[in-house]
Amino acid sequence: MTRDSKRSAFYAAERMVYRLMERPGPSAHTVELAGARLTLPAEAKFASVDSVQRYVDRVLALSGVVEHFDRAQIPVTVRDRRSASAAHYNSAKAEIAVPATEENRWAMRELVVLHEVAHHLDPAVHADPPGAVHGPGFVHTLIELVGAVLGPETALVYRVILGEAGLT
Numbered sequence: 001m002t003r004d005s006k007r008s009a010f011y012a013a014e015r016m017v018y019r020l021m022e023r024p025g026p027s028a029h030t031v032e033l034a035g036a037r038l039t040l041p042a043e044a045k046f047a048s049v050d051s052v053q054r055y056v057d058r059v060l061a062l063s064g065v066v067e068h069f070d071r072a073q074i075p076v077t078v079r080d081r082r083s084a085s086a087a088h089y090n091s092a093k094a095e096i097a098v099p100a101t102e103e104n105r106w107a108m109r110e111l112v113v114l115h116e117v118a119h120h121l122d123p124a125v126h127a128d129p130p131g132a133v134h135g136p137g138f139v140h141t142l143i144e145l146v147g148a149v150l151g152p153e154t155a156l157v158y159r160v161i162l163g164e165a166g167l168t
Helices: 007-021 049-061 063-068 102-107 110-121 136-150 152-164
Strands: 029-033 036-040 077-080 088-090 095-098
Touching (some): 007 110, 007 152, 049 063, 049 095, 063 136, 088 110
Antiparallel strands (some): 088 095
């Protein structure tokens, strides 16, 4: 078994979350999940790497994030990830790389950026030896971060979908 053996299952479940969040227009929308009716906020979309950087800086400064995650005090740099179709976190540099090209605009969205910030905040990623990149520690960190930033309804969406995929 590899160190990140649940990666593909995690990404498949996360794509389900993304689909639930994708609604036209800038307003909140309602979904039904696990017998509950949830009002989900509109997800931010970013126009530039600079706007992602400002967002990451604001997220790391939120009181709920600062109080809950020790690594929130460590700044993160955001850069353009050329010739790639996915975002990436580099733990050695505390750096998020996002593809800002027209064909990869899908990655310039709030949930993708929060995923990468969760890698930064997850203590298991920075342990010696490092834990599974998308393991239980990361899943918990992501759910807590989403709850602190987007609210408990969005955190519940992650908890239910990742739980049904056997990832929590």
